[in-house]
Amino acid sequence: MEPWVTLRWLRHRRRPTDAAAAEAAREIDGLAKAGLRDHAEEEGDTGVDSELGLRPHDYMSPTPLAAPGVITITTAVLSVMLAQDSPDRPVVLATT
Amino acid sequence: MWRVRTLQRSLDPSGLPVAASYHGYHIDKVVKQPVQRRLAAILAADVAGYSRLMGVDEEGTHEHLKAHLSQLIDPKIREHRGRTVKNTGDGMLVEFSSVIDAVRCAAEVQRGMADRNAKTPEDERIAFRIGINLGDVIVEASDIYGDGVNVAARLEALAEPGGICISRVVRDQIRDRLPYPFEDKGEQNVKNIARPLRVYALRPECMAELPATSLPSPTALRRHTALFVTIATASAALVIAAVTWWGSSMRTPSSPSPTMAGVASENSASTVSVSPAGSAPHLSVVVLPFDSFGDRPEDARLADSLTDDITTRLAQIPNAFIVARTTAFSFKASSLAAHEIAAKLGVRYVVEGSLFRFGDTIRINAQLIDATGGAHLWARRFDTDAADDGQRQRDLIGKVVRSLQVGVLDAEARRLDHQLPNSLTAADLLLQVEAARHHPHTPEAEAVDTERLEKALQLEPRSVEAMIALSHVLLRPLLQIGPDESAPVRVRRAKQLVDQARTIAPDTRSVLDAQAEMLRVNGRWDEAKSAYQQLLNRYPEDRHLNNQVALCYIALGRSEEALPLLRKAISVGFDDPGVFVSEINLGNALIRLGQDGEAVEWLRRGKQEAPVVGAFVYSLLAAAYAHLAIRRSSEGARSLHSDGAMGNPSVAPPSAAAH
Numbered sequence: 001m002e003p004w005v006t007l008r009w010l011r012h013r014r015r016p017t018d019a020a021a022a023e024a025a026r027e028i029d030g031l032a033k034a035g036l037r038d039h040a041e042e043e044g045d046t047g048v049d050s051e052l053g054l055r056p057h058d059y060m061s062p063t064p065l066a067a068p069g070v071i072t073i074t075t076a077v078l079s080v081m082l083a084q085d086s087p088d089r090p091v092v093l094a095t096t
Numbered sequence: 097m098w099r100v101r102t103l104q105r106s107l108d109p110s111g112l113p114v115a116a117s118y119h120g121y122h123i124d125k126v127v128k129q130p131v132q133r134r135l136a137a138i139l140a141a142d143v144a145g146y147s148r149l150m151g152v153d154e155e156g157t158h159e160h161l162k163a164h165l166s167q168l169i170d171p172k173i174r175e176h177r178g179r180t181v182k183n184t185g186d187g188m189l190v191e192f193s194s195v196i197d198a199v200r201c202a203a204e205v206q207r208g209m210a211d212r213n214a215k216t217p218e219d220e221r222i223a224f225r226i227g228i229n230l231g232d233v234i235v236e237a238s239d240i241y242g243d244g245v246n247v248a249a250r251l252e253a254l255a256e257p258g259g260i261c262i263s264r265v266v267r268d269q270i271r272d273r274l275p276y277p278f279e280d281k282g283e284q285n286v287k288n289i290a291r292p293l294r295v296y297a298l299r300p301e302c303m304a305e306l307p308a309t310s311l312p313s314p315t316a317l318r319r320h321t322a323l324f325v326t327i328a329t330a331s332a333a334l335v336i337a338a339v340t341w342w343g344s345s346m347r348t349p350s351s352p353s354p355t356m357a358g359v360a361s362e363n364s365a366s367t368v369s370v371s372p373a374g375s376a377p378h379l380s381v382v383v384l385p386f387d388s389f390g391d392r393p394e395d396a397r398l399a400d401s402l403t404d405d406i407t408t409r410l411a412q413i414p415n416a417f418i419v420a421r422t423t424a425f426s427f428k429a430s431s432l433a434a435h436e437i438a439a440k441l442g443v444r445y446v447v448e449g450s451l452f453r454f455g456d457t458i459r460i461n462a463q464l465i466d467a468t469g470g471a472h473l474w475a476r477r478f479d480t481d482a483a484d485d486g487q488r489q490r491d492l493i494g495k496v497v498r499s500l501q502v503g504v505l506d507a508e509a510r511r512l513d514h515q516l517p518n519s520l521t522a523a524d525l526l527l528q529v530e531a532a533r534h535h536p537h538t539p540e541a542e543a544v545d546t547e548r549l550e551k552a553l554q555l556e557p558r559s560v561e562a563m564i565a566l567s568h569v570l571l572r573p574l575l576q577i578g579p580d581e582s583a584p585v586r587v588r589r590a591k592q593l594v595d596q597a598r599t600i601a602p603d604t605r606s607v608l609d610a611q612a613e614m615l616r617v618n619g620r621w622d623e624a625k626s627a628y629q630q631l632l633n634r635y636p637e638d639r640h641l642n643n644q645v646a647l648c649y650i651a652l653g654r655s656e657e658a659l660p661l662l663r664k665a666i667s668v669g670f671d672d673p674g675v676f677v678s679e680i681n682l683g684n685a686l687i688r689l690g691q692d693g694e695a696v697e698w699l700r701r702g703k704q705e706a707p708v709v710g711a712f713v714y715s716l717l718a719a720a721y722a723h724l725a726i727r728r729s730s731e732g733a734r735s736l737h738s739d740g741a742m743g744n745p746s747v748a749p750p751s752a753a754a755h
Contacts, residue, residue: 001711016621019653023688030687030719 003044004062006037042074135423136233136240137195137266138248139202141226142187144257149222160222168208176201182239187249189240195230195269202226202260203276203298207306210258223300227251229263232420243420247293250286258300267296268415268523277302280560282604285634291412292605292635379508379527380443382419383407385428386460389452399451402460402493406447409497409671410504414530414561415523419443438467445473445507447500458482458489462496464503474503494670498705502673505531522552522559529565534673536708537572545569563597564606566590571617587617605631612644621651639669643678646685655685676705684716692720 010028015021032038040046046062066072073081081090143149149157173180173190176197181189192198206226213221229251231244247263255261260278262270267278276298283292383406388399404421411418419441427437434446449462463475476499480492509531512524520528525548532541549566552559567590574583594610601607612627625648632641642665646658662685665678679702686695699717703709 001715005711005715015653016619016651017653020651021653023650023653023655026690026723027684027687027716027719030692030722031715033722033725034715034718036715036718 002062003040003046006039007032008039135231135419136244137192137198137228137230138233138240138244139190139192139198139226139228140187140245140248140252141202141205141224142252144223144225146186149220153220156220157222160220164209164212164222168212169205172201172205172208176204187252189245195228195266196274198228199260199262199266199270199274199276202228203274203303203306206258206260206298206300207303210300210303223257225252225255225257226260227253227255227262228260228266230265230269232423243289247286247289250289250293251295254281254284254286254295255297256300258303260298262296262298264294264296264415265417271521271523276306280558280601282560282601282606284604294414378444378512378524379413379415379504380417380419381410381445381447381504382424382427382438382441382443383410383421384434384437384446384448385425386448386462387450389450392453395451395453395458398458398489398493402449402451402496405493405497405671406500409501410447413501413505413527415527416504417443434465435467435470438465444468445504447504449496453482456482458492460492460496462500464500464507466507473507474500476503490670494675497671498673498675501671502531502534505534520551522556522562525549525552525555526559526561526565529569534707537576539573542569542573558600560597560601560604560606563593564610567593567597567610568613571613574617575613587614590614590617605635609641609644616644616648621648624648625652637668639665639672639675639678642668643681646678647681650681650685650688655688658682658685659689676702678702679705680713680716683720687716687720687723690723692723695720696724 007028010024010031013024015024040062043065045065048062048064050064050067078090078092081088082092143161146157170180172178173192176192177194178190178192178197178201181191183189192201206224209222209224213223227248227250229244229248231242231247233240233242233244251261251263261281262278270276278296278298281295281297284295285292383403385403386399388395403424407418407421407424410416423441430437432440434448438444438446444467446465446467447462448465449460451458451460453459457479458481460478461475462478464473465471466473476496478492478496478499480488505527509528512520512528515524529545529548532545535541546566546569549562549569552562553566556562570586570590570593573580574586590610591614594607594614597607597610608627608631612624612631615621615624615627625645628641628644628648632638632645635641642661646661646665649655649658649661659682662678662682666675666682669675669678679698683695683697683699683702686692686698696717699713699720703713703717706713
């Protein structure tokens with residue numbers, strides 16, 4: 001199964017109607033009981049090409065491990081940085 | 097004279113053998129002359145608006161029609177080695193020695209009629225509609241019967257006045273051998289024919305661009321022939337063209353037309369033509385009656401039913417020629433070997449098999465033979481519990497038929513794989529894509545399909561079939577896996593193809609189906625449901641359409657309404673190789689409704705039939721097992737994490753599948 005197929009991914013998928021979301025929830029609940037992972041491995045390679053630029057659609061798609069000109073950090077490192085009382089402390093912009 | 101097995105229900109009042117009634121026991125006396133059958137190209141024609149013309153000017157119309165027949169139509173029939181079989185009120189039957197001759201004759205008649213009508217006031221013009229088909233016919237002294245004749249008559253009714261309609265099998269035989277621009281009119285529903293007909297039309301406007309006919313002028317001919325015209329011939333036209341059509345498909349345009357032995361001699365005892373299997377058409381199959389060992393009549397019925405179902409299913413393969421069951425059953429008592437029967441019928445492939453029971457088991461052996469070389473291409477054994485259970489037997493028949501359909505397609509696709517690429521026709525390429533449809537849809541397979549269909553469109557730029565097939569190949573990964581970066585390009589190209597197909601063959605099933613698929617891929621589920629539902633209203637027994645409407649209901653969160661549709665899809669599609677999709681979708685709907693036990697049953701059944709089992713199925717099973725809260729939930733969890741799911745590149749996320 002692809003690394004991005006997680007409970008979170010399934011729960012956040014767009015459904016055409018509320019009724020569809022309710023029906024899908026039962027299926028997802030079953031997968032949760034069966035042991036489907038909650039979230040993706042942070043360093044799992046989804047095979048997405050980092051040279052593609054901005055994605056114009058389907059914002060919930062997998063992301064690349066790296067991108068040209070940027071430094072990537074893990075969540076653990078981010079956590080440490082946020083805990084620091086420093087002027088260099090990063091700002092996190094949450095979209096949800 | 098012919099020594100035959102007695103007929104269980106004897107003969108019907110017409111003297112024809114009763115269908116599916118040949119099983120029984122031998123008698124050693126002569127029963128009856130065999131029904132004479134032959135494969136024939138059938139051309140039907142009639143006068144458009146004949147009643148109106150007669151109402152306006154009875155004598156004048158009669159005279160004009162006689163003149164057309166004597167001066168143009170009869171000479172053209174003779175020129176192309178035709179033979180008039182029968183005249184009716186406003187129609188007639190004629191026969192030819194080849195399908196090429198039949199189509200050429202029809203085109204030249206229409207071309208000639210355009211010339212002859214040029215100086216006639218429009219409301220006095222006599223215009224013929226002509227339809228041509230190829231099929232198996234029952235021959236009697238002054239008439240012929242059979243489905244092939246009926247189809248020709250329906251094609252004729254679809255033709256425009258001054259135009260010609262042909263069936264797909266005719267189109268496939270003439271291909272590029274004749275310079276007539278037949279248009280694909282898509283599938284058409286016609287009266288008393290169960291399946292839609294694929295129709296190709298030559299429009300009246302095209303006639304003017306054809307070469308002028310070589311007949312003498314009407315005035316010159318009138319002097320010599322008017323006296324010989326009979327009132328009988330004045331009543332319009334149905335034309336029969338009997339021909340070894342598979343032979344014509346293999347010969348070069350300059351080679352002579354092969355003639356069927358059965359056609360050449362009306363009095364011949366032969367019921368079929370003799371044609372070497374080596375010159376058989378590409379996908380031509382005879383399904384020989386399955387043998388049943390033992391003396392149980394129910395086993396004999398099951399064997400006959402199996403033969404019927406295989407024949408019916410194979411006949412649905414596009415561009416295939418399948419020998420009619422009645423012809424195949426005439427070999428039931430024959431001592432000829434399979435390859436000899438194939439040679440007599442001029443077919444490439446032979447399906448044969450047997451049914452017998454041992455202990456509590458019914459066993460069916462089935463095999464596919466390449467009659468040109470004698471090679472066994474495919475063989476399988478199917479067992480089922482011999483308990484008197486209609487559903488069990490139906491399941492067994494379904495398995496055999498599904499497997500054979502895929503086996504036949506694969507055999508022909510493999511043969512085409514060994515042909516020179518430039519020798520393949522659009523129909524060949526479409527068949528290769530159709531065969532691949534029953535195998536795993538990998539990116540590599542999609543690339544091959546795309547290349548083949550693009551090539552088919554180069555060869556036949558107006559092929560609706562190729563347009564729709566390519567649209568489906570492009571959209572398939574989006575429907576099964578979900579959108580990716582290629583989605584906009586795929587959708588744009590697919591829309592172009594569907595729009596183009598719609599301009600050529602609007603309101604046809606394949607185009608409407610593709611339009612509904614476009615709605616689906618764009619997430620417009622409600623509209624897609626309505627579009628599929630409209631098609632389902634026209635074809636209520638269609639597995640795919642029942643499945644598609646159900647799929648829309650599931651996507652919209654109305655799984656309860658999907659259940660009856662999916663159950664019907666599975667019932668009517670028991671012999672459809674794609675039935676596993678409906679079984680999996682039913683499992684999916686049941687999980688969403690909390691009916692996990694039954695869901696597991698359907699999912700396991702679909703899993704057995706699927707050419708490849710993706711993570712979608714494993715995840716559904718895992719969810720159902722987990723909900724059941726039984727120990728086997730661990731089996732479900734194992735399924736989810738099994739190598740098969742983890743390592744499969746073509747896995748689909750838990751969304752509804754389509755086929």
